[in-house]
Amino acid sequence: MSLADKVLAVNNDLPIRTDSPVHSGKVRSVYWLTEADSRRLIADRGYDVAEDAPLAIMVISDRISAFDCIWQGEEGLNGVPGKGAALNAISNHWFRSFREQGLADSHILEIPHPFVWIVQKARPVMIEAIGRQYITGSMWRSYAKGERDFCGIQIPDGLEKDQKLPELLITPSTKGILTGIPGVPEADDVNITRQNIDDNLDAFGFRNADDVDLYEKLLKEGFDLIGDALADLDQIFVDTKFEFGYVTDKSGNEKLIYMDEVGTPDSSRIWDGESYRNGKVVENSKEGFRQLLLNHFPDPDILLNKERMDERAALARDNALPVDVLMQVSKTYLDIAEKITGQALELSANPKAEIVAILDKEFGLID
Structure with a gap:
């Protein structure tokens, strides 16, 4: 299996049962469950929500956006290996800390897979x-x-x-x-x-x-x-x-x-x-990728000037970034996730198949 196969770049095509259009954002896709499935999960799983609360499956991807565009890589690498799992792991860590310290809850009800949240509608x-x-x-x-x-x-x-x-x-x-x-x-x-x-x-x-x-x-x-x-x-x-x-x-x-x-x-x-x-800024966040893009292209104003969005979209569409650039970004995400959570992330060889299997066997949500 190639590196590109391990990246979850498309996350709005899973066979999750829904009677609403899938909402696909820059990084996450949201599958609104049917009313019957929402009520069933609330009852079966004991979620602390109203019995008629709408629920959704939120699936993260490995896509990377910057300057309001999605960026692609060479060799079919249309995302950053490990990025989705790293983002979810970090968010899970802080949301749990907020709850444990008595700050406030989050919209997450359950985490069935490193790429997946079951959420309530807020x-x-x-x-x-x-x-x-x-x-x-x-x-x-x-x-x-x-x-x-x-x-x-x-x-x-x-x-x-x-x-x-x-x-x-x-x-x-x-x-x-x-x-x-x-x-x-x-x-x-x-x-x-x-x-x-x-x-x-x-x-x-x-x-x-x-x-x-x-x-x-x-x-x-x-x-x-x-x-x-x-x-x-x-x-x-x-x-x-x-x-x-x-x-x-x-x-x-x-x-x-x-x-x-x-x-x-x-x-x-x-x-x-x-x-x-020591007087030097070293980014451990997506800002490093933004700076890399500003340095990579000869006219950075295209990326900074909102009046040049058409040119910017063409730049992202027509320029596949070198694989080593995306792997550098991958290392940044995985390293900071490991620091924060105290655990190394194990990357799935086929995240989409895993997600479908879990949502089918444990939650009965696959058509």
Whole structure:
């Protein structure tokens, strides 16, 4: 079996029983279960959810996205070996830590396979909840051009690239394109202020004003928990994105939970501590791949300029990356997953066949 065969690049074609279209995102695909299967699993597995809660099977892939494009490799390597398993293992680790430390639950109900989550449907808060402990990336680029107001927060003069900020900043942006909110442009990933949120609770999906305080509290507590754990591994938690939503438990109580993924190399920047102390930034996250792409192509503005999306899409479509580049990315993901979880990941030779077998034999979900 070739290396390409071990990569799960296509994850929206599994024979999982569903009566809804499969939702395929950049990395994960979501299979909404039938009402009958949802009710059966809730009863059989004892999930702490309402008996009529919609459930889904969420299957991760090894695809890699950057600058809003999916990138391919030579020799049919259309993903990064081990990436999907690494992302899930890291998220599982942090979600479990959050729950054990009394922060909040997640949308995950069960993990039948390293590539698979059984999740409950959440009512999402329409915010990309971003926490920043260092000034780098897009924030640094804006700061270097003279911008000092970030999401309504005033940043002092005199900061240097990659410097630690005086405090953790919460710099939210919109999740998707939101319409009809005064002062908020109708575009994806638009920076917003705390005042924007307070003035438009319903539009952002909050039930009440107290939950805005709660989301910020959970962001800070989650950031600190991950940051402290990474510091013990001599890794620096630079910035990250959280997502939140509402679910209802078996007793009818509605609660705010973490959802999507947390503390992964896809949703966060993680730097090597020793290298940083020696004046060099070594990325242990997808940011390293982004930088590699910026250096790989002669005109990096195509990747940074949203007005050149057609050119960017063509760049990703028409340029297969060298295998050694994707294997370098693979090593980054596998190494940081092993550091965080304390366990080496064993990669499947045929993940798709394994997933189908487990969901058929143990859960009765294959047609």
